[in-house]
Amino acid sequence: MPCAPATPSPAQNPYAGARAARGSYYGGFGGFPFGGMWSEPRRPSGRGSSQAFSPEEGADVIIDIELTPEQVKNGARKAVKYRRYEPCEHCHGTGSVSSEHAHTCPSCGGTGAMDVDMSFLFGAGVFQMVCPECNGSGKVITDPCPDCGGTGREQVMSEAVIEFPPGTHDGGTVRVKGMGHAGTNGAAAGDLIGRAHVAAERLEGKAQQGFKLMGFAAPFLLLALLGGTFSLFAALCLIPFCFGAGMVLREVPSHRSLIWLKRGLQVFVSGLLNALFYVLLLMWFASCTRGMYYYRPFYWW
Numbered sequence: 001m002p003c004a005p006a007t008p009s010p011a012q013n014p015y016a017g018a019r020a021a022r023g024s025y026y027g028g029f030g031g032f033p034f035g036g037m038w039s040e041p042r043r044p045s046g047r048g049s050s051q052a053f054s055p056e057e058g059a060d061v062i063i064d065i066e067l068t069p070e071q072v073k074n075g076a077r078k079a080v081k082y083r084r085y086e087p088c089e090h091c092h093g094t095g096s097v098s099s100e101h102a103h104t105c106p107s108c109g110g111t112g113a114m115d116v117d118m119s120f121l122f123g124a125g126v127f128q129m130v131c132p133e134c135n136g137s138g139k140v141i142t143d144p145c146p147d148c149g150g151t152g153r154e155q156v157m158s159e160a161v162i163e164f165p166p167g168t169h170d171g172g173t174v175r176v177k178g179m180g181h182a183g184t185n186g187a188a189a190g191d192l193i194g195r196a197h198v199a200a201e202r203l204e205g206k207a208q209q210g211f212k213l214m215g216f217a218a219p220f221l222l223l224a225l226l227g228g229t230f231s232l233f234a235a236l237c238l239i240p241f242c243f244g245a246g247m248v249l250r251e252v253p254s255h256r257s258l259i260w261l262k263r264g265l266q267v268f269v270s271g272l273l274n275a276l277f278y279v280l281l282l283m284w285f286a287s288c289t290r291g292m293y294y295y296r297p298f299y300w301w
Contacts, residue, residue, distance in 0.1 A: 050142050051095065051150030052135035053102035058085065058153075058181035058190040064197045067164065069257075072198055075166040080194070082160075085153040085181040091145035095152035095185045102185075103142055105134035112136040141185075153182040162194035169259055170201035203263040210247030211264040215271025217241040219279045 065078050087093030096102070104110040108131035116127050130136040144150030160179050164172070173195050180190025203211075217240040224234035248264065 050105075050133060050140040051144035052133065052137055053095065053139040053141050053150075053185055054135050054137040055185040055187035056183055057187050058183040060190040060193050061180045062193045062195055063162075064195050065162065065164075067168070067196050067198050069198070069200050071164070072168055072196070072201075073166060075164055075168070077161055077163045078194065079159065079161050082158060082192075083155060084158050084179075084192075086156050086158065087182045087186075088145055088148035088152055088154050090147040091152060093152040093182065093186045095145055095148060095150040096141045097143045097145050102139035105131060105138055105140045107131055107133040108138065110138040112138040150185075152185045160192055162192070164194070164196060168196050170196055170198035172196045198257075201257045201259040201263075203260055203267065205251075206247045207251035207264065208267055210244040210251075211267040212271040213240055213244030214248070215268035216275040217244065218268075218272050219275045223279055223283075 061082060061084055063080055063082055065080065067076060088095070091097060105112070108114050112131055112134060113128045113136070114131050116129050118127055119125055131138075134140050141150050145152070148154050158179070160176055162174050162176060164174055168174070173193050176192040176194070178189045179192035182189045217237055221234065221237040221241055224231060224237050
């Protein structure tokens with residue numbers, strides 16, 4: 001079965017949760033205590049340098065998969081190829097070559113924080129900062145793996161099969177347990193999430209803008225027509241309404257789904273409610289300036 005194109009979600013960083021390998025010392029503005037604040041950590045250069053032990057659960061991987069209306073109705077199996085982190089084969093995900101357990105950080109004594117005396121700076125006193133050697137975890141790996149740098153995971157290309165059940169609509173998700181990014185230092189892995197992308201049901205682009213423009217112009221158009229006569233204000237309100245309707249009608253031939261229309265009506269109502277606030281504010285302002293207890297729109301023009 002050919003692999004479907006794997007499109008990571010814009011909102012989801014496919015490598016979220018990744019940490020660079022941290023050494024014992026930091027570069028930057030004169031080293032400790034300032035180097036750990038504003039500079040990037042260095043990768044352990046050899047045996048004898050320590051690495052922070054900080055297990056973090058792996059992030060999920062989200063992939064958008066195109067489905068046709070027939071596949072939505074009958075269900076589909078899609079093979080995908082994607083890049084993810086998996087446990088390091090050399091250290092088996094622990095981040096350590098030979099040690100079975102992480103050791104207490106010698107710099108902070110396992111507290112994860114260090115006191116920094118800043119009294120020389122205008123008498124600022126003593127402040128606490130995150131330990132730059134253990135990164136706040138209180139533990140370090142004394143013999144980090146040379147392949148993964150002590151993180152316990154490496155980047156690889158993986159393949160998986162995602163099965164969408166019948167009735168899956170646009171935006172529906174299917175979760176594959178444990179096929180996301182592996183966690184650091186032996187922590188649990190995230191999941192692979194397949195998100196259905198059905199073009200016939202997805203409301204986006206000019207059609208979405210058209211529904212919103214129609215909804216925003218509708219209250220003003222109704223307000224202008226309350227007087228029973230067609231005025232200049234009504235003509236000005238009719239222009240954006242017709243423009244939005246044209247944007248929607250151009251998309252109708254390729255979107256015949258009721259779900260698409262339902263989502264468009266939701267956008268229309270949202271724009272209408274936003275415009276209703278400005279209409280009420282406009283009516284209140286007009287009544288105050290004219291000294292009236294009620295408002296008649298046709299008095300304007």
